[in-house]
Amino acid sequence: MSNTRSAPASQGTEEPEYDLWEPLDPDVAGVFRGVSDEERDYRDRARRFVQDEVRPVIAGLWDRAEYPLDLARRLGELDLLRDGIDVPGLPRQSLTAASLTMMELARGDGSIATIAGVQGGLALRSIAMCGSAAQKDRWLEPLARGTELGAFALTEPTHGSDSVSLETRAEAVDDGYVITGHKKWIGSGSVGRVSVVWARGDDGQVQGFLVPQDSPGYRATTIEGKASLRAIWQAHIELDGVRVPAEARMPGANSFKDTARVLQATRLGVAWSALGHALAVYESAVHYARQRVQFGRPLAASQIVQSRLAEMLSQLTSLQCLLTGLTGAEDRGELSGPGASLGKYTATRTARDMARNARDLLGGNGILLENRVMRHFADIEALHTYEGTETVQALIIGRDITGISAFA
Numbered sequence: 570m571s572n573t574r575s576a577p578a579s580q581g582t583e584e585p586e587y588d589l590w591e592p593l594d595p596d597v598a599g600v601f602r603g604v605s606d607e608e609r610d611y612r613d614r615a616r617r618f619v620q621d622e623v624r625p626v627i628a629g630l631w632d633r634a635e636y637p638l639d640l641a642r643r644l645g646e647l648d649l650l651r652d653g654i655d656v657p658g659l660p661r662q663s664l665t666a667a668s669l670t671m672m673e674l675a676r677g678d679g680s681i682a683t684i685a686g687v688q689g690g691l692a693l694r695s696i697a698m699c700g701s702a703a704q705k706d707r708w709l710e711p712l713a714r715g716t717e718l719g720a721f722a723l724t725e726p727t728h729g730s731d732s733v734s735l736e737t738r739a740e741a742v743d744d745g746y747v748i749t750g751h752k753k754w755i756g757s758g759s760v761g762r763v764s765v766v767w768a769r770g771d772d773g774q775v776q777g778f779l780v781p782q783d784s785p786g787y788r789a790t791t792i793e794g795k796a797s798l799r800a801i802w803q804a805h806i807e808l809d810g811v812r813v814p815a816e817a818r819m820p821g822a823n824s825f826k827d828t829a830r831v832l833q834a835t836r837l838g839v840a841w842s843a844l845g846h847a848l849a850v851y852e853s854a855v856h857y858a859r860q861r862v863q864f865g866r867p868l869a870a871s872q873i874v875q876s877r878l879a880e881m882l883s884q885l886t887s888l889q890c891l892l893t894g895l896t897g898a899e900d901r902g903e904l905s906g907p908g909a910s911l912g913k914y915t916a917t918r919t920a921r922d923m924a925r926n927a928r929d930l931l932g933g934n935g936i937l938l939e940n941r942v943m944r945h946f947a948d949i950e951a952l953h954t955y956e957g958t959e960t961v962q963a964l965i966i967g968r969d970i971t972g973i974s975a976f977a
């Protein structure tokens with residue numbers, strides 16, 4: 570029987586090239602309609618950076634596991650690094666502008682967004698929240714402008730989710746402190762200038778220190794063999810009696826509660842990154858479904874495929890509404906810890922589910938790095954884990970619901 574449908578463009582043995590990057594901007598609920606010109610400017614700048622500078626190189630960087638120091642510097646030049654933190658000499662950046670920036674960077678690539686998350690979200694924020702005036706003078710501007718890279722060293726080989734029990738010691742000596750211990754998974758910990766190191770002081774409390782990465786006794790080894798976020802390096806750091814002066818201690822970091830304040834403030838940034846991943850896999854799936862022809866018609870002409878795209882759009886829209894609402898609450902100073910956890914929990918779970926769906930929709934092409942989705946599929950796994958795993962977020966939310974802590 571002859572097929573009466575119109576001939577597909579791809580008829581023959583040559584497979585067409587798929588263009589999966591064209592930005593789509595679904596905003597069914599109109600959540601972005603009210604963004605200001607300044608916020609739109611940050612979003613557009615991040616988007617242009619991704620399209621012009623990240624897109625041409627990212628599959629190769631990811632494949633070769635190369636850390637793009639030049640792109641990290643460009644992020645600073647474009648003022649896309651500081652996650653909404655006020656820095657003297659730079660214009661005010663609203664929470665929405667910072668959120669849209671993280672979304673756009675992750676929409677391009679997870680490693681690039683994580684470079685910004687570590688630099689602005691964690692290192693810069695720790696100094697802004699807990700640092701002395703001299704520390705702020707020294708570090709805020711270079712970190713924001715990307716002329717120097719910073720790291721945030723909390724996790725240890727034997728303390729991840731229970732980092733509250735960290736064992737790195739900071740012993741007070743006459744002229745400062747001697748820091749001894751191990752840190753694991755530290756983004757930019759082997760390629761930066763300074764690390765914010767969290768260590769237990771003589772009083773038994775967790776304290777924060779600014780440790781130059783070229784200090785004698787600071788030995789950082791880049792972790793190899795990652796199958797996620799391959800274009801940013803994390804390090805295993807050995808701190809072998811590292812001596813720092815008294816001025817290296819951050820005066821506002823005197824217990825784990827201060828560490829937790831920093832982490833809570835970054836949690837929504839991770840959620841917005843997850844939204845960026847969700848957007849990337851959604852738009853790739855839509856483009857592919859329109860362009861890929863099977864059985865003489867585009868995949869998009871199948872009811873099942875339309876149903877899958879509708880499901881993805883529904884997930885995406887729900888996420889946009891949730892995160893916009895939570896960011897509004899943060900702006901008003903009303904965001905609770907469990908609220909921030911709910912944002913990260915929902916966003917990483919949703920993006921992970923959408924990536925699975927989109928990856929399958931691209932068939933075999935879905936596992937090729939050049940087709941974008943697989944990189945996001947792999948990268949979202951790390952977001953699911955870092956800055957508090959899905960389970961840890963659930964335990965925070967569950968404690969809030971029930972009044973009972975189920976951590977231990």
Ligand SMILES: Cc1cc2nc3c(=O)[nH]c(=O)nc-3n(C[C@H](O)[C@H](O)[C@H](O)COP(=O)(O)OP(=O)(O)OC[C@H]3O[C@@H](n4cnc5c(N)ncnc54)[C@H](O)[C@@H]3O)c2cc1C
Pocket residue numbers: 687721722723724728729730731753754755756798803951954955956957958959960961975976977
């Ligand atoms: C790519 C990447 C980048 C990172 N960057 C940084 C960084 O820059 N700086 C930094 O300090 N850290 C960083 N981390 C560390 C990250 O924050 C930790 O990996 C995370 O907190 C989880 O710790 P863990 O990997 O040791 O897992 P574990 O704590 O060992 O957890 C293993 C599993 O057990 C579950 N679990 C743990 N406790 C409980 C419980 N009480 N009840 C039920 N289940 C539980 C967890 O949810 C998880 O599923 C990074 C990690 C990754 C993967």
